[in-house]
Amino acid sequence: MSENPAFGAAVEDLSQAFERRTSLCRPFLRVLPVHGAAVSTLGAPFGSETICASDDTAARLDELQFDLGEGPCWDAMTSRRPVFTADASAADPRWPLFAQAMGESEALSLFAFPLALGSLNIGAVDLYTLGAGTLTTVQVDDAIALSSICARQVLRRSIADQSSTPGEQDQHSDGFSRREVHQATGMVLAQLGVSAADALLIINGYAFARGRTVREVAADIVARRIDFAEEWSDPSETL
Missing domain, CATH: 1.10.10 (Arc Repressor Mutant, subunit A)
Incomplete structure (x- = not known):
């Protein structure tokens, strides 16, 4: 059970995002101690695309990972587990090119959560803080719960947005x-x-x-x- 009083409202907003065409990023910002968020699809069959970004920094984080083919969002999707990094600009053998490209970014700590439904890998949610930041166990659980709802919304949008599926x-x-x-x-x-x-x-x-x-x-x-x-x-x- 979430300890955040805003969690229930965030769940409701995210659950209605498809019908209302509202932001998929905002509910994460309401609940978690982060400065920005981005939601993206990755790879086949939906293509690599930013579905929403709360700000230019979040959008740039997604763009770098798309261009380089590496980074927290890719690892989160393929492993189906949350991926965290305390300092995105520090040398990291997991993502050497991404870490180098992050050198001038304002973002420091990154948190990526997978978007999946059944065996279908959809994409990931990227969250960032401007300074050193961590998430508590309860906050991680909240982010996982919101990501699960978000995955359904992204899939519904992706299917509906196709002119003829x-x-x-x-x-x-x-x-x-x-x-x-x-x-x-x-x-x-x-x-x-x-x-x-x-x-x-x-x-x-x-x-x-x-x-x-x-x-x-x-x-x-x-x-x-x-x-x-x-x-x-x-x-x-x-x-």
Whole structure:
């Protein structure tokens, strides 16, 4: 349970960000002792793009990591674990080019949290402080909880922003029945212990990532050719 009285409001704001088209960064700033935040997608299938940045410094941090292909956000996404650095400009064998490029940046401490849903790696949240900073265990837990909600919002936006995704084409085609999709949603719900909304979002994200239709993926789930319990248990396997 968060000790921050602002946490509940931040959860509500972030949970409604897709419908309201509000900032995905602001809830993190309301809850955590950081000066800036950026939310980004990384690599395939969504491309490397900054979804939101609270300021120019946060946007620049993302841009450097995109250009160099290394940095905390990449490590957070691939490891699916938070990644921290107390001094981003100090020599670091993990990101030698990034550390060198950070030499003139105002940001000092960086905190990166993965955005993932099921076995789908989406991107990361980058947070920074201007001086030396740390996060308590409770604050890390708050950031992880907010990142989990943020991942769903980013995925919903990414799918909706596509002018014509395979899933949308399939859902509007003649004779398309939702019965198999409902059945597959129930199976994913049981496999992962998530809500029905999240189960359907996982199916849509899986279809989008692999260039398949929702109907095709649903059929494979019902036929037990796809088991998301196995997908979830092996974070190293990305879509």
